[in-house]
Amino acid sequence: MEERVHRKRVADPRQVAAARRANTPIEDCCRLTRGRHWLPRGLHDCKTCRHRGCERTGIRCGHRSKQTQQLEDHLKARGLSNVALVRGDADNPHLPVAALDAVIIVDTYHEMDAHDTILKHILTALKPHGRLVLCEPIADERRKATRADQEGRHELAMAYAIADLRKAGFTIILQQDPFIDRKAVKGDVMWMVVAEKPGY
Template sequence: MKKYHSTLWLFFLGLVVCEAQYTEEDWPERDLWMKTEYLLQLSGIESGDKVADIGCHEGYLSIRLARLVKDEGRVYAVDVRSDRLETLRENAADRNLKNIITIRGDYDDPKLPEDELDAIFIIDTYHEMDSHEKILRHVKDALKVGGKVILLEKLKDRVRGKSRRDQVNAHSLGPKYVRRELRQAGFTVISEIGDHGDWERDDSKQMWIIIAQK
């Protein structure tokens, strides 16, 4: 019984940690270890662009994108949970940002407008997408010709070299699977960073980035 309670506690603790990493008080620290300014520079996003943040949670990246594209641009912030989107709207209102449009997506459809977006960000979310092939089709449909998808994930040491299923079960994913899936969906990989640093400064979780173009 004691072992059961210990396991249950660790499970709930894991959920709390997962939620906490996206809350507003952790954003300044996240800027540093995720090298967010560099990530945004890599994307080439400019004032007036229309972009999307799939898996936006409470708005960490959406807020930064909204400031980058300015009033002339648009940010489509997508999440499957309405409570996260409500918090995002509050965070945007507190900063007087009016260029963020929130979308409650489905697990297999982000519900983005077609042929309109300059870039779509999928940050630490792609590994959660069971219907990744369908999602990538929707992403491609939403992008303009020449539009880009920017993916950032973490690969944990303990599942390095293992199957896609093993990696996903560990809330992780390696670039070789994503690179192949992007090409199968008709994207061209234009940039790749194999080591973007350590997720939450944990040296057993290596971040990587792939940028692909429609």
């Protein structure tokens, strides 16, 4: 499978500050408490693991060998002992079955070509009532654009993600748009969707 070329993203301090001021903190949407197991995927994931401390276990997956090695070095350099690294494939994150309380995907879902398959794997990996949080950017002028056009610009409208989630079997718990207004920084806003695995 041909891999996309990814530009290195650098966190903007104003973006991070905006996230902290957001009405609904991502971690709160996941109901993260002592002893919970969760998967952060995307921007600031290691920072979140550090913030949550050793009381929670983070599992971060990657399928590119170079990025995986960089992540291992990153974790060691920061002394993050509550992160278990799982090597996944582009269409299968190889997560344990019914083991996760939450999955957080930030500014990364639009990169997943096999999104339907990945969502099915995530659903299987979540415990009953486990939650998936998606957070993606979209510029106002491209909200009605085709999915291919949006993904080519590294963004995605909420409607596409909600359709994917419902198709995979998730229940939508919360929709927040905008979640973070980045127009002054990047010319877009970020939305957030919280979905839950049914309890059957």
